[in-house]
Amino acid sequence: MIAKDIDIPMIIQAQFRVLYGDTDAMGQAYYGNYLKWFEYGRSEWFRSCGTTYRELEAGGVFLPVIEAHCEYRKPAFYDDVLTVATDFRFSGPARLRFDYEILRTGEILATGYTVHACVTSDRKVIKPPESLRCLLRNAESQSF
Numbered sequence: 001m002i003a004k005d006i007d008i009p010m011i012i013q014a015q016f017r018v019l020y021g022d023t024d025a026m027g028q029a030y031y032g033n034y035l036k037w038f039e040y041g042r043s044e045w046f047r048s049c050g051t052t053y054r055e056l057e058a059g060g061v062f063l064p065v066i067e068a069h070c071e072y073r074k075p076a077f078y079d080d081v082l083t084v085a086t087d088f089r090f091s092g093p094a095r096l097r098f099d100y101e102i103l104r105t106g107e108i109l110a111t112g113y114t115v116h117a118c119v120t121s122d123r124k125v126i127k128p129p130e131s132l133r134c135l136l137r138n139a140e141s142q143s144f
Contacts, residue, residue, distance in 0.1 A: 010087065011085055014041055017080070037100075038084065038112060045098065050135075060120055060121060063117070067113075071112060072109070074109045081104070086098055086099070090136065094128070095115055096118065100112050
């Protein structure tokens with residue numbers, strides 16, 4: 001779980017609003033959208049570190065999801081303003097793990113994580129290049 005009582009700059013929080021199209025017939029956010037919101041949090045995490053997925057891919061590094069998990073606690077509804085809190089840690093020499101919390105006014109609605117392999121454009125598994133490793137090590141050292 002992401003620590004709330006410690007001001008850790010590498011736990012990035014990003015806000016968004018649940019769109020009408022994000023809801024299902026029961027009027028709550030469709031469960032598959034949580035993974036999309038995790039991706040939004042991950043993208044904002046990289047932006048806060050001074051890079052983007054586009055820049056990583058232009059440098060020949062791709063981060064496909066190889067594992068995903070989400071635990072749903074409470075539903076989100078149309079027009080709710082939600083926050084995704086994102087944290088990072090290494091999960092192996094060529095694996096990265098991002099942990100997430102989806103919150104509504106401080107209340108945890110869902111938690112989860114994604115694990116990513118570090119690969120080339122032809123899907124060959126590689127260790128993260130030194131520049132990415134340095135960025136990730138710095139972030140991990142500030143975590144928890």
